[in-house]
Amino acid sequence: xxxxxxxxxxxxxxxxxxPELTRFVVEHGFADMYTNDALDQRARKIATLAxxxxxxxxxxxxxxxRGALESGLLNKAEIEQLVIQMTxxxxxPAAYNAMGVVKKVFEELEx
Amino acid sequence: xxxxxxxxxxxxxxxxxxPELTRFVVEHGFADMYTNDALDQRARKIATLAxxxxxxxxxxxxxxxRGALESGLLNKAEIEQLVIQMTxxxxxPAAYNAMGVVKKVFEELEx
Amino acid sequence: xxxxxxxxxxxxxxxxxxPELTRFVVEHGFADMYTNDALDQRARKIATLAxxxxxxxxxxxxxxxRGALESGLLNKAEIEQLVIQMTxxxxxPAAYNAMGVVKKVFEELEx
Amino acid sequence: xxxxxxxxxxxxxxxxxxPELTRFVVEHGFADMYTNDALDQRARKIATLAxxxxxxxxxxxxxxxRGALESGLLNKAEIEQLVIQMTxxxxxPAAYNAMGVVKKVFEELEx
Amino acid sequence: xxxxxxxxxxxxxxxxxxPELTRFVVEHGFADMYTNDALDQRARKIATLAxxxxxxxxxxxxxxxRGALESGLLNKAEIEQLVIQMTxxxxxPAAYNAMGVVKKVFEELEx
Amino acid sequence: xxxxxxxxxxxxxxxxxxPELTRFVVEHGFADMYTNDALDQRARKIATLAxxxxxxxxxxxxxxxRGALESGLLNKAEIEQLVIQMTxxxxxPAAYNAMGVVKKVFEELEx
Numbered sequence: 001x002x003x004x005x006x007x008x009x010x011x012x013x014x015x016x017x018x019p020e021l022t023r024f025v026v027e028h029g030f031a032d033m034y035t036n037d038a039l040d041q042r043a044r045k046i047a048t049l050a051x052x053x054x055x056x057x058x059x060x061x062x063x064x065x066r067g068a069l070e071s072g073l074l075n076k077a078e079i080e081q082l083v084i085q086m087t088x089x090x091x092x093p094a095a096y097n098a099m100g101v102v103k104k105v106f107e108e109l110e111x
Numbered sequence: 112x113x114x115x116x117x118x119x120x121x122x123x124x125x126x127x128x129x130p131e132l133t134r135f136v137v138e139h140g141f142a143d144m145y146t147n148d149a150l151d152q153r154a155r156k157i158a159t160l161a162x163x164x165x166x167x168x169x170x171x172x173x174x175x176x177r178g179a180l181e182s183g184l185l186n187k188a189e190i191e192q193l194v195i196q197m198t199x200x201x202x203x204p205a206a207y208n209a210m211g212v213v214k215k216v217f218e219e220l221e222x
Numbered sequence: 223x224x225x226x227x228x229x230x231x232x233x234x235x236x237x238x239x240x241p242e243l244t245r246f247v248v249e250h251g252f253a254d255m256y257t258n259d260a261l262d263q264r265a266r267k268i269a270t271l272a273x274x275x276x277x278x279x280x281x282x283x284x285x286x287x288r289g290a291l292e293s294g295l296l297n298k299a300e301i302e303q304l305v306i307q308m309t310x311x312x313x314x315p316a317a318y319n320a321m322g323v324v325k326k327v328f329e330e331l332e333x
Numbered sequence: 334x335x336x337x338x339x340x341x342x343x344x345x346x347x348x349x350x351x352p353e354l355t356r357f358v359v360e361h362g363f364a365d366m367y368t369n370d371a372l373d374q375r376a377r378k379i380a381t382l383a384x385x386x387x388x389x390x391x392x393x394x395x396x397x398x399r400g401a402l403e404s405g406l407l408n409k410a411e412i413e414q415l416v417i418q419m420t421x422x423x424x425x426p427a428a429y430n431a432m433g434v435v436k437k438v439f440e441e442l443e444x
Numbered sequence: 445x446x447x448x449x450x451x452x453x454x455x456x457x458x459x460x461x462x463p464e465l466t467r468f469v470v471e472h473g474f475a476d477m478y479t480n481d482a483l484d485q486r487a488r489k490i491a492t493l494a495x496x497x498x499x500x501x502x503x504x505x506x507x508x509x510r511g512a513l514e515s516g517l518l519n520k521a522e523i524e525q526l527v528i529q530m531t532x533x534x535x536x537p538a539a540y541n542a543m544g545v546v547k548k549v550f551e552e553l554e555x
Numbered sequence: 556x557x558x559x560x561x562x563x564x565x566x567x568x569x570x571x572x573x574p575e576l577t578r579f580v581v582e583h584g585f586a587d588m589y590t591n592d593a594l595d596q597r598a599r600k601i602a603t604l605a606x607x608x609x610x611x612x613x614x615x616x617x618x619x620x621r622g623a624l625e626s627g628l629l630n631k632a633e634i635e636q637l638v639i640q641m642t643x644x645x646x647x648p649a650a651y652n653a654m655g656v657v658k659k660v661f662e663e664l665e666x
Contacts, residue, residue, distance in 0.1 A: 018654040020639055025647050028250035029199040038192040046154050047193055050161035051200040056500075056611075057648035060200075081149040082158055084464055088140040089162040089171075091424040092469050093501035099462040129432040131417055136425050139472035168426035195242055202646040203247050204279035210240040251643040260636040268598050269637055272605035273644040282644075303593040304602055306353055310584040311606040311615075313535040314358050315390035321351040361583035362532040371525040376490050380526055383491035384533040387498040393533075414482040415491055421473040422495040422504075500611075528575055536580050537612035543573040 001030055005048075007070045010063025045073045046082065053086045053098040061098060065105045076106055112141055118181045121174025156184045157193065164197045164209040172209060176216045187217055223252055227270075229292045232285025267295045268304065275308045275320040283320060287327045298328050334363055338381075340403045343396025378406045379415065386419045386431040394431060398438045409439055445474055449492075451514045454507025489517045490526065497530045497542040505542060509549045520550055556585055562625045565618025600628045601637065608641045608653040616653060620660045631661055 002011040002022065015022050034044060045068050052061040068074040074082075079102050087095040113122040113133065125133050145155060156179050163172040179185040185193075190213050198206040224233040224244065236244050256266060267290050274283040290296040296304075301324050309317040335344040335355065347355050367377060378401050385394040401407040407415075412435050420428040446455040446466065459466050478488060489512050496505040512518040518526075523546050531539040557566040557577065569577050589599060600623050607616040623629040629637075634657050642650040 014651065017651055017658070020635070021642065021647060021650055021654060024250070024639070024642065025199065028246070029647060034196055034199065036192055036195075038188045039196070043154070043157050043189070044196055046157050047161035047196060048200065050158035051165040051197055052648060054162040054165040055201065055646075055648065057200070057652070059652060060648040077149045078154070080464070081147055084147075084468070085145055085150070085155055085158060086162055087424070087465065087468065088136065088145065089159065089168070089424045089426055090166065091420070091422045091499075092465060092473060093422055093496060093499065093504040095465055096458065096461055097501070097503060099465060103461070125429065128429055128436070131413070132420065132425060132428055132432060135417070135420065135472070139468070140425060163426060166424075166426065168430070170430060171426040191242070195246070198243065198246065198646070200646045200648055202277075202642070202644045203243060203251060204274060204277065204282040204644055206243055207236065207239055208279070208281060210243060214239070247643065256640055256643065258636055258639075260632045261640070265598070265601050265633070266640055268601050269605035269640060270644065272602035273609040273641055276606040276609040277645065279644070299593045300598075302353070303591055306357070306591075307589055307594070307599055307602060308606055309354065309357065309535070310580065310589065311535045311537055311603065311612070312610065313388075313531070313533045314354060314362060315385060315388065315393040315533055317354055318347065318350055319390070319392060321354060325350070357583070358532065361579070367529055367532065369525055369528075371521045372529070376487070376522075377529055379487050379490050380494035380529060381533065383494035384498040384530055387495040388534065390533070410482045411487075414480055417480075418478055418483070418488055418491060419495055421469065421478065422492065422501070423499065524575070528579070531576065531579065535610075536576060536584060537607060537610065537615040539576055540569065540572055541612070541614060543576060547572070 002026055003067075004071055005030060005034075005067050006063040007066030010060075010066055013059075014063065041071075042073045045071075049074075049079065049082055050086060053083060053094070054090050056094055056097065058097065058101050061101050062105055065102050066109070069105070069109060113137055114178075115182055116141060116145075116178050117174040118177030121171075121177055124170075125174065152182075153184045156182075160185075160190065160193055161197060164194060164205070165201050167205055167208065169208065169212050172212050173216055176213050177220070180216070180220060224248055225289075226293055227252060227256075227289050228285040229288030232282075232288055235281075236285065263293075264295045267293075271296075271301065271304055272308060275305060275316070276312050278316055278319065280319065280323050283323050284327055287324050288331070291327070291331060335359055336400075337404055338363060338367075338400050339396040340399030343393075343399055346392075347396065374404075375406045378404075382407075382412065382415055383419060386416060386427070387423050389427055389430065391430065391434050394434050395438055398435050399442070402438070402442060446470055447511075448515055449474060449478075449511050450507040451510030454504075454510055457503075458507065485515075486517045489515075493518075493523065493526055494530060497527060497538070498534050500538055500541065502541065502545050505545050506549055509546050510553070513549070513553060557581055558622075559626055560585060560589075560622050561618040562621030565615075565621055568614075569618065596626075597628045600626075604629075604634065604637055605641060608638060608649070609645050611649055611652065613652065613656050616656050617660055620657050621664070624660070624664060 006014055048064055052064060065079060068079065083095055083099045083102060117125055159175055163175060176190060194206055194210045194213060228236055270286050274286060287301060290301065305317055305321045305324060339347055381397055385397060398412060401412065416428055416432045416435060450458055492508055496508060509523060512523065527539055527543045527546060561569055603619055607619060620634060623634065638650055638654045638657060
């Protein structure tokens with residue numbers, strides 16, 4: 001399940017960086033709070049990306065962008081539109097920084 | 112279009128509080144950056160709510176919660192799940208404060 | 223346990239505002255992540271207050287200030303010093319706003 | 334000097350809310366860090382307002398807006414332009430909230 | 445106009461990183477919201493730097509520091525004072541990080 | 556005193572990056588606001604780390620983690636628990652980023 005959310009690379013980094021936090025986010029976060037059917041997984045992925053862009057959580061934005069593309073929940077054009085839309089709510093500097101991250105992921109997946 | 116996004120009450124407050132900002136957000140934000148078809152309006156509303164919850168923009172969260180319910184883009188159970196999911200990314204204090212806002216809107220619309 | 227952390231009043235508000243978030247924070251947060259003996263409860267309360275002051279989570283700062291005083295983990299002079307020290311890390315505006323909250327709690331508990 | 338910066342009302346509130354922080358901000362902040370001639374007081378007031386708008390320090394934005402107008406360092410039209418310009422850097426929600434604060438000060442000073 | 449604001453290097457990076465955001469910030473942000481005569485360009489540059497220091501938007505702080513020096517709107521001593529003054533409002537950690545960025549720009553422009 | 560707080564490496568970086576800010580933080584911050592006996596130095600170090608984790612001040616988190624270990628005020632297990640506990644208040648992304656920093660310090664001190 002971790003790979004579904006973070007992509008294979010993100011899951012690997014998360015487990016290396018902190019096995020304890022990874023255990024908690026799997027047992028608590030993804031298990032109970034993310035799987036409720038009241039919202040479909042595509043909607044949840046959009047919400048997660050919007051939150052990470054807003055809080056400037058750039059490493060996690062990278063993991064979840066990979067996860068979104070690998071799982072097919074979102075495509076590149078949709079993710080780009082999401083960053084552009086967020087500009088209204090967070091301003092240009094944070095949007096540029098987020099765009100830099102998602103475009104780097106796009107390029108790495110094409111390579 | 113402002114009412115579609117912010118609800119009738121939010122649109123009224125926004126125009127009273129700042130006609131200049133409201134003109135800019137309609138001409139710039141909503142016109143060019145929000146309407147591109149690459150993302151449907153339901154996806155955009157989810158992203159907007161997630162961003163406002165994350166940045167603790169509580170008055171705007173209230174406007175957009177009303178807008179989401181009035182326009183039928185999201186229902187109450189979905190919005191509640193969104194707040195719960197955000198806890199993973201922003202922690203409990205910000206989630207409690209957001210939940211307080213959306214539940215207040217739910218109650219006012221029922222009254 | 224919720225009352226130990228948030229004070230009787232904070233526990234009541236938290237449960238009213240969101241029974242779902244309160245269930246999660248008790249089962250996940252306080253159960254697994256807060257009770258590990260590697261840090262004593264006084265140390266944890268200091269860390270929690272410092273975090274809430276820093277993130278400007280003022281309603282939760284109020285709950286935890288009450289909890290700290292009701293449980294005897296910290297006294298008023300210590301909490302005041304904590305706010306003053308935080309000024310170095312977050313600047314004066316956020317420190318003033320936090321001081322306003324903790325002093326209001328001090329007054330209400332004296333009344 | 335406190336009144337020059339915060340306006341008479343802001344200075345009164347700051348001293349009531351926390352005499353300790355007020356002593357520190359006068360001795361440390363305003364004395365050493367604010368008075369260096371390398372930047373004139375008008376430039377410093379603009380920087381302070383821009384910072385408070387960006388960090389959503391709304392009570393302090395109110396104090397410094399009063400201080401800016403009472404001291405004549407800035408006029409209303411300039412402060413309004415400042416909020417509008419900040420939108421580029423922080424997004425619309427934070428700009429609306431700041432505009433609400435400065436317009437409330439404008440109205441109170443006219444009354 | 446982009447170069448006036450961001451310096452030649454910043455303008456180049458911004459256009460590479462996101463042509464879409466750059467088009468929007470030129471058409472919307474700089475065109476309508478930045479050029480109004482009610483505030484002179486020096487005042488606007490001070491406000492922009494103060495905002496970027498406060499929000500820890502370090503890549504954009506680098507662009508605008510270059511832009512401020514290249515356009516002659518501010519000199520090095522003034523920018524340094526600005527960072528020092530911001531410490532009052534945002535605390536030392538964010539001020540150190542901003543100082544590291546502006547000093548790096550100073551050194552690069554001298555080289 | 557700077558070394559006690561920031562570790563030898565952190566003190567060196569701070570002085571190099573900004574002698575002015577370092578003079579102010581020693582004269583103002585650490586002198587008057589940090590040394591009051593109402594809170595012991597261990598408690599103050601916990602509060603400082605919690606604040607830096609919360610505000611994502613990662614370079615300063617590195618300095619103070621070194622300072623905490625070099626001075627013996629906290630051990631590695633305690634610092635790790637602190638990061639885990641903070642997750643409740645700030646969410647997982649910021650906690651992962653902080654954990655990456657403190658574990659890097661742990662490894663460097665072991666090398």
